[in-house]
Structures are given as structure tokens and as C-alpha cells.
Amino acid sequence: MIIDKIESLTNEPSAQEMVQRLYELGLRPGIQVKIITRISFGTVTVIEYGHTRLALNEQEMACLHGH
Numbered sequence: 464m465i466i467d468k469i470e471s472l473t474n475e476p477s478a479q480e481m482v483q484r485l486y487e488l489g490l491r492p493g494i495q496v497k498i499i500t501r502i503s504f505g506t507v508t509v510i511e512y513g514h515t516r517l518a519l520n521e522q523e524m525a526c527l528h529g530h
Contacts, residue, residue, distance in 0.1 A: 465495045466529040482526055488517060490527070 469485050469492065471478035490496070490512070499509040499516065508524045510517050519527075 464498065464527075464529045466490060466492050466527055468492055468528045469526050470528065471526055478522075478526075481523060485523060485526060489513075489515060490517075496527070496529075 469482055469490060471482050494512050496510045496512045499511050501508050502518070506521055507518050508521075510519060
């Protein structure tokens, strides 16, 4: 998946902090990420980009929009 945008579905301050944290972890529009697996009963998604692997919960994953 190539990230088109990173945004929260709500305008709550905690949601905006989550989006900021994703940027701090190196996620940016235009980056290609690979979904490795889903764990913890499908509530956590492990993604990979470059030499980095991240485990994102459902709310964090919902912030990533792409194709």
C-alpha cells in the first residue's frame, strides 16, 4: 500500500496526537508500506517500510489512507 494521506477520522486532541506520532515514527504520504500480518485477534496490524516494522492498533491503522 502506498500512503496517500495520514489523518484521523475525528477532531479530538488525542486523535491528532496519534497522527503526529505516526509522522514521528517516519510514516509519510508517498511511502510504500507492506502489511506483514494481523495479530492479537486481528486488532493489531504489523506493517513494514524500509527497514522498520511497526505494530499498529485499529485506531492507528485507520489513520493511514492509501492505495
